[in-house]
Every structure is written in structure tokens, then in C-alpha cells.
Amino acid sequence: DTGVSQDPRHKITKRGQNVTFRCDPISEHNRLYWYRQTLGQGPEFLTYFQNEAQLEKSRLLSDRFSAERPKGSFSTLEIQRTEQGDSAMYLCASSLTLYEQYFGPGTRLTVT
């Protein structure tokens, strides 16, 4: 499978714990995006990388959230001190150009 992959697919954590998600983009896609999706809503943009540089960050990305793409390939999204409001599907997408973005299957986070 040469699509975008995300790990884990599901994560249940207790409030206050830290979690980290991983995204592996389509090979050779230099652009990588993180989105968050809550039930019944469309995805909302969180952040964007071109190669290893983080070029855009949404106001949704509070200081408890941090994303990295250290070698310009895979990316991680960490949430510290999770809150119940962080429960959502976290989606990663990648693209080769400024146009088509291809999404992974997502990581569903449940904070109890």
C-alpha cells in the first residue's frame, strides 16, 4: 500500500496524559498536513510542513500541541496534558504539489 499511513488507528487515554501520533506520507511527497475532525464536521486544518519546515500553524494548535517532521519524511503530532475536548479524529494528508492532498485513515483519539 503506497498511501498515507497513520499509527495508531485508535488511542484511548486518560485526561492529563500525553499522546503522540505518527504519519507516514506518500513516498516523495514533500508537503504534509495535519487536520482534526470532530463528529459530523469537516476536517479543520492544524498545521503544514514543506519538507522539514513547519510553515503554517492554525490557532487551533494550542501550546499543548506540537508537530515535527525532523527528516522531511514522517511526522509526529504530540498532545500534552490531554483534555476531553481533544477527542477527535486526527488526519494526516500529503501532497507532491500545491494541489491534490491525499489523506490517511486517521487516528481516532478518545480522552476519558
Add this chain to the structure above:
Amino acid sequence: GESVGLHLPTLSVQEGDNSIINCAYSNSASDYFIWYKQESGKGPQFIIDIRSNMDKRQGQRVTVLLNKTVKHLSLQIAATQPGDSAVYFCAENLIQGAQKLVFGQGTRLTINP
């Protein structure tokens, strides 16, 4: 409590009929638009895109129409099949601006046998 967000607009069509899903976008400066299909528990799947210098683009069984005057986008699916059942989202982008897709509310398409 009940979430307003759960009440997606819904379109029900008979199998074999054509479906038309509509979307109003927000930014008159947006110059790139995409339609995605999302099945339950999965990530959005790219269907078709269109740039603002076009008003129509056709793919396999799908056609996207863009009306920039009224900021309206539509997705037409020909000969709808059971596998087309999903939530459909339109998304807009300003290519030379911030690199982010802004998604619309979504429409749930249900196919009646």
C-alpha cells in the same frame, strides 16, 4: 447533549439515478477546489478537483461545476451506485496563500435500492 454537527444535510437517491451535491464556499479569493468522499471510519478520499480558471471538469462518472459569481460548487455523480453512499465534502484553498484546505459542512448521500 445533542450535537448540531451530527445533523448533516442528507441526499437520498435511487440506485441508478444521478446525484447532485451542492456546496457554497466562503472565500471569494479561493482559486482551487476539491471534492472528497468519506466513508464511515475512514479518511477523506480524493474524488475530483477544479481550478478557478475552469467552470466544469469531468472525471469518471463525476462532474464538478464551479460558479464563481455566486461562490457555488456542485458535484454530479452519474448512475449512482450503492458504493457511492458516504459523506461528501467540498474544500477550498487559496493556492498562493496559507496552505490549508477549508472544508464545507458535508452532505450525506444515501442510496435507495
